[in-house]
Amino acid sequence: MTHLVEIARPKRTVELTIDGQTVRVPEGTTILDACKTLGTNIPTLCYLETLHPVNVCRVCVVEVQNARVLVPACSRTVEPDMVVSTDSERVRHSRKMVLEFLASSVDLSTTPDVDGWLASYDCKPERYGPPAPDEAAGERDALPTGHHAPPNAEYAATVGQPVKVDNDLYVRDYGKCILCYKCVEGCGTDYQNTFAIAVAGRGFDARISTEFAVELPKSACVYCGNCIAVCPTGALMFKSEFDRREAGTWDESKQTQVSTICPYCGVGCTLELHVQDNEIVRVTSPLDHDITRGNLCIKGRFGWRFVQNRGPRPMGGGNGQAGGSAPRGGEAGGAGGNGAGDGHG
Amino acid sequence: MDLKLLDVGPTDEEREAIDTRLGPPASGWDGGERVAQRDAHVAFGGHAARARRNELLPALHAVQSRVGWISEGAFNYICARLDVPPAEAWGVATFYALLATTPRPKRVLHVCDDICCRTRGARAVLEALEQKHGAAHPRALGDGRLELSDDDVMWLPSPCLGMCDEAPAALLTVAGREPIERLVGGLTADRALAMLEAKDDAENVSRIPLPQRGQPGLRLLKRIGVVDPTSLDAYRASDGYQGLRRAFELGREGVIREVLDSKLLGRGGAAFPAGRKWDAVARQPERPHYLICNADESEPGTFKDRVLMEGDPFAVVEAMTIAAYATGCEQGFVYIRGEYPLAIERVQNAIDDARARGFLGDRILGQPFRFDIEVRKGAGAYICGEETAVFNSIEGFRGEPRNKPPFPVQVGLFGKPTVINNVETLANVPFIMLEGGPAFAKIGTEQSTGSKLFCLCGSVVKPGVYEVTFGATLRDLLAQAGGVTPGHTAQCILLGGAAGLFIRPDELDIPLTFEGARAAKATLGSGVIMVFDETADMGDVLRRVAAFFRDESCGQCVPCRVGTVRQEEALHRLAVNKPRGSVADELALLDEIGLAMKDASICGLGQTAYSAVESAVKRCGIFDGRRAR
Ligand SMILES: Cc1cc2nc3c(=O)[nH]c(=O)nc-3n(C[C@H](O)[C@H](O)[C@H](O)COP(=O)(O)O)c2cc1C
Ligand code: SF4
Ligand code: SF4
Numbered sequence: 001m002t003h004l005v006e007i008a009r010p011k012r013t014v015e016l017t018i019d020g021q022t023v024r025v026p027e028g029t030t031i032l033d034a035c036k037t038l039g040t041n042i043p044t045l046c047y048l049e050t051l052h053p054v055n056v057c058r059v060c061v062v063e064v065q066n067a068r069v070l071v072p073a074c075s076r077t078v079e080p081d082m083v084v085s086t087d088s089e090r091v092r093h094s095r096k097m098v099l100e101f102l103a104s105s106v107d108l109s110t111t112p113d114v115d116g117w118l119a120s121y122d123c124k125p126e127r128y129g130p131p132a133p134d135e136a137a138g139e140r141d142a143l144p145t146g147h148h149a150p151p152n153a154e155y156a157a158t159v160g161q162p163v164k165v166d167n168d169l170y171v172r173d174y175g176k177c178i179l180c181y182k183c184v185e186g187c188g189t190d191y192q193n194t195f196a197i198a199v200a201g202r203g204f205d206a207r208i209s210t211e212f213a214v215e216l217p218k219s220a221c222v223y224c225g226n227c228i229a230v231c232p233t234g235a236l237m238f239k240s241e242f243d244r245r246e247a248g249t250w251d252e253s254k255q256t257q258v259s260t261i262c263p264y265c266g267v268g269c270t271l272e273l274h275v276q277d278n279e280i281v282r283v284t285s286p287l288d289h290d291i292t293r294g295n296l297c298i299k300g301r302f303g304w305r306f307v308q309n310r311g312p313r314p315m316g317g318g319n320g321q322a323g324g325s326a327p328r329g330g331e332a333g334g335a336g337g338n339g340a341g342d343g344h345g
Numbered sequence: 346m347d348l349k350l351l352d353v354g355p356t357d358e359e360r361e362a363i364d365t366r367l368g369p370p371a372s373g374w375d376g377g378e379r380v381a382q383r384d385a386h387v388a389f390g391g392h393a394a395r396a397r398r399n400e401l402l403p404a405l406h407a408v409q410s411r412v413g414w415i416s417e418g419a420f421n422y423i424c425a426r427l428d429v430p431p432a433e434a435w436g437v438a439t440f441y442a443l444l445a446t447t448p449r450p451k452r453v454l455h456v457c458d459d460i461c462c463r464t465r466g467a468r469a470v471l472e473a474l475e476q477k478h479g480a481a482h483p484r485a486l487g488d489g490r491l492e493l494s495d496d497d498v499m500w501l502p503s504p505c506l507g508m509c510d511e512a513p514a515a516l517l518t519v520a521g522r523e524p525i526e527r528l529v530g531g532l533t534a535d536r537a538l539a540m541l542e543a544k545d546d547a548e549n550v551s552r553i554p555l556p557q558r559g560q561p562g563l564r565l566l567k568r569i570g571v572v573d574p575t576s577l578d579a580y581r582a583s584d585g586y587q588g589l590r591r592a593f594e595l596g597r598e599g600v601i602r603e604v605l606d607s608k609l610l611g612r613g614g615a616a617f618p619a620g621r622k623w624d625a626v627a628r629q630p631e632r633p634h635y636l637i638c639n640a641d642e643s644e645p646g647t648f649k650d651r652v653l654m655e656g657d658p659f660a661v662v663e664a665m666t667i668a669a670y671a672t673g674c675e676q677g678f679v680y681i682r683g684e685y686p687l688a689i690e691r692v693q694n695a696i697d698d699a700r701a702r703g704f705l706g707d708r709i710l711g712q713p714f715r716f717d718i719e720v721r722k723g724a725g726a727y728i729c730g731e732e733t734a735v736f737n738s739i740e741g742f743r744g745e746p747r748n749k750p751p752f753p754v755q756v757g758l759f760g761k762p763t764v765i766n767n768v769e770t771l772a773n774v775p776f777i778m779l780e781g782g783p784a785f786a787k788i789g790t791e792q793s794t795g796s797k798l799f800c801l802c803g804s805v806v807k808p809g810v811y812e813v814t815f816g817a818t819l820r821d822l823l824a825q826a827g828g829v830t831p832g833h834t835a836q837c838i839l840l841g842g843a844a845g846l847f848i849r850p851d852e853l854d855i856p857l858t859f860e861g862a863r864a865a866k867a868t869l870g871s872g873v874i875m876v877f878d879e880t881a882d883m884g885d886v887l888r889r890v891a892a893f894f895r896d897e898s899c900g901q902c903v904p905c906r907v908g909t910v911r912q913e914e915a916l917h918r919l920a921v922n923k924p925r926g927s928v929a930d931e932l933a934l935l936d937e938i939g940l941a942m943k944d945a946s947i948c949g950l951g952q953t954a955y956s957a958v959e960s961a962v963k964r965c966g967i968f969d970g971r972r973a974r
């Protein structure tokens with residue numbers, strides 16, 4: 001850097017070739033973002049724009065000329081004169097296998113977009129054999145590291161296990177977990193800094209867990225729900241959504257979204273209330289919202305039961321003006337250990 | 346950090362074990378006794394406590410070797426002492442096979458059932474153990490039972506213990522105030538039962554099987570079995586520390602120039618030029634720099650680094666000191682796999698003696714240069730030998746490989762520029778100092794300079810570690826080892842370890858050089874040469890290789906985490922003759938799985954998990970002529 005003017009200049013740009021097309025993007029751009037400028041779609045699972053890339057799912061791999069192995073588009077940054085293929089035979093093969101590996105070992109029934117990818121990569125997850133029966137509750141949490149039972153010639157191993165329902169706010173259905181690390185990042189250094197959950201075990205027996213796999217109310221969890229917000233598979237799910245799905249009354253086509261500002265404190269988090277049949281069934285915050293980046297605390301995420309208390313049902317006590325003054329407690333209290341106070345005001 | 350801990354404390358025994366490693370707690374805040382007057386005004390935590398995160402694995406080890414397993418109470422106390430969130434510490438504790446987080450007896454016999462041992466008599470041992478003591482499922486004992494009696498014992502199968510030359514092998518661990526850890530070879534069923542039943546505690550004798558012992562012309566092995574490995578004086582009397590003196594004469598840049606000129610390539614598997622690595626770290630303005638000697642040696646079939654550490658530990662210390670001097674490191678670590686008790690003892694002894702005599706510490710040999718070394722003990726994880734996984738393991742995180750770039754020379758241990766070299770790579774360095782880089786480069790071939798250690802095992806007359814000047818062929822080396830066991834013929838030969846590949850017995854003219862192996866579409870890997878004769882059930886061997894990768898995968902990335910499972914399943918179906926579709930269908934499926942693991946995995950483990958299987962199938966044709974039922 002010899003010219004003073006360069007200091008004020010924007011980032012240098014890098015020129016590279018993607019699928020035969022030349023693109024110029026700022027230095028430091030990921031291959032994934034460079035592809036987006038061309039309108040090239042690349043499937044992703046463990047990537048989220050608000051989290052540090054962990055590049056573990058490998059569904060986004062692309063081929064870079066002269067590289068020995070494929071590279072993850074979501075985390076690899078562009079280099080001058082890079083020649084990238086996003087749809088070569090090698091790329092398609094690895095993506096197909098990654099998707100088959102996941103679809104044959106994990107319940108992807110609530111993972112958005114995945115059916116389309118499975119079809120477009122011609123995946124046949126059933127070719128590994130019928131899925132093995134689910135493990136009993138707690139079995140996967142107790143798997144000894146570095147040892148495993150011999151395979152079964154009849155079945156394909158899966159991570160199937162019962163849903164963990166140990167609090168009133170959200171459920172953990174690790175039979176749907178693809179181990180994308182997003183919840184761990186959201187709960188840890190990326191946002192919440194609570195570190196209630198981490199990856200435990202190793203290899204195929206790796207799982208998201210609290211210490212000693214204790215129930216959430218015994219753990220450090222503060223029910224911010226930021227893990228739910230980033231989970232790409234529905235493994236982490238609002239209890240209100242889970243119950244409706246169980247009852248067969250979950251219907252996204254009947255849902256509307258209402259934007260509002262959380263009433264509890266002065267931070268001013270934007271809430272997206274997902275409403276079905278005149279009831280709030282889920283609360284999110286936009287990923288691109290300056291304040292939240294998609295994150296909330298227990299109050300904004302779960303403390304809205306009081307809203308539902310208006311309407312025909314008459315309220316007892318002095319706080320009958322529903323939705324008016326800030327309530328105490330709310331549904332969050334039901335979580336047990338760490339929630340706010342019990343019951344309604 | 347505001348930790349939320351489970352409401353259980355450590356037993357006195359656990360507390361003592363942990364305090365012995367970490368020192369006593371400062372206050373009630375980090376798990377000590379609460380003294381109301383003092384503790385009301387003391388703040389604990391923050392950077393000072395978290396900076397000790399790297400003590401997590403040693404603290405877990407302390408409890409494991411004292412009690413035999415890590416209870417909730419012990420675990421909580423460690424978390425409080427180090428200010429580590431319990432869920433994260435749980436993730437670390439459950440990462441390692443040698444740490445138990447459910448009740449486990451104090452006496453455990455880990456019996457190798459890996460590929461060399463299982464074809465050399467381990468099966469009879471395992472069967473005898475199973476018959477008398479039940480199946481070896483780690484959950485079979487202690488399940489739900491918190492009270493273990495002192496008479497309880499347990500045996501477990503183990504991956505390769507780095508004793509293949511004396512197969513079958515086992516590791517005995519007995520927890521206690523003075524824990525016993527013994528690595529034994531030549532195991533029989535009777536001996537195994539006696540060890541398990543506490544009738545035989547074995548000895549950690551190093552019967553280093555060195556067929557070339559004392560032969561002229563040896564370099565790396567010249568002192569082994571000849572010079573007392575526990576005596577600094579004996580080491581010095583046999584040219585010891587001459588290399589370091591020469592290094593100080595050459596100066597830092599001079600040392601790097603010699604190593605560059607020597608064209609020394611890494612012996613840990615990747616064959617990267619050592620001089621380039623050193624040069625890159627030396628140039629980094631960021632400080633401090635760290636040095637790691639990678640002694641995790643868990644590649645099935647590999648035992649050369651164990652022999653170097655057990656037989657010539659001062660050479661490792663001297664070589665590290667030279668490397669540290671050249672690259673500007675003040676702190677080094679030797680990361681030794683937990684299954685190597687004698688190597689750990691000998692290297693620790695060498696470090697202590699060297700420090701006591703001014704070869705480590707401040708002003709080494711009067712020079713304005715300070716350097717010290719700490720031994721870090723692995724806990725049963727092959728993946729922790731991957732260079733970036735070593736960093737995470739030492740730092741107290743799960744041993745998951747990191748993303749590259751950035752490379753270790755830029756961002757390594759504790760985020761600082763780091764030199765990481767294999768034990769054998771480093772062991773060459775004193776020679777380069779003494780004879781000069783160009784002279785070293787004249788030994789061997791143009792591209793593979795110096796000499797190389799090979800680990801011969803399996804069906805050969807004289808198994809053991811052999812040193813050969815680069816250029817010899819596989820045939821030459823096998824001849825030195827007395828050839829295949831009389832009365833048997835080789836069926837296939839594993840070259841380079843489980844991450845290497847199988848070759849046919851008609852390929853013995855492969856030159857044992859990096860370029861020769863490459864030209865023959867093979868690899869020297871970590872120097873493994875394992876001979877399987879016609880009695881070996883290769884289908885079973887492959888299944889064990891696949892099981893190894895499934896067990897040792899860190900689980901981070903999908904192609905390896907699930908691919909290793911699907912690969913093992915397919916090989917299992919072939920072994921029990923229940924293929925899905927035809928045998929050819931299964932082989933085609935294996936190929937598809939293997940390609941994805943190779944192409945899309947994050948690290949070398951997943952990338953090579955199909956290599957041995959592929960070669961056995963395609964090169965050695967072990968399934969040829971087989972049809973589905
Ligand atoms: C799964 C895996 C395990 C490894 N284990 C070891 C090991 O035990 N010892 C070792 O020196 N290198 C091991 N390596 C290679 C290291 O990543 C690294 O290349 C080496 O330590 C560099 O030292 P060198 O240049 O002196 O060979 C392993 C690599 C992988 C992918
Ligand atoms: S709800 Fe919040 S604190 Fe609890 S596990 Fe999820 S991210 Fe962590
Ligand atoms: S629970 Fe969800 S966010 Fe967490 S690792 Fe599994 S799939 Fe990813």
Ligand code: SF4
Nearest residue numbers: 899901902905948951
């Ligand atoms: S290839 Fe295997 S061992 Fe390496 S990072 Fe991926 S899962 Fe872990």
Ligand code: FES
Nearest residue numbers: 055057058060074
């Ligand atoms: S989205 Fe890139 S690796 Fe998962």
Ligand code: FES
Nearest residue numbers: 457462506508509
């Ligand atoms: S010690 Fe048993 S295979 Fe190596």
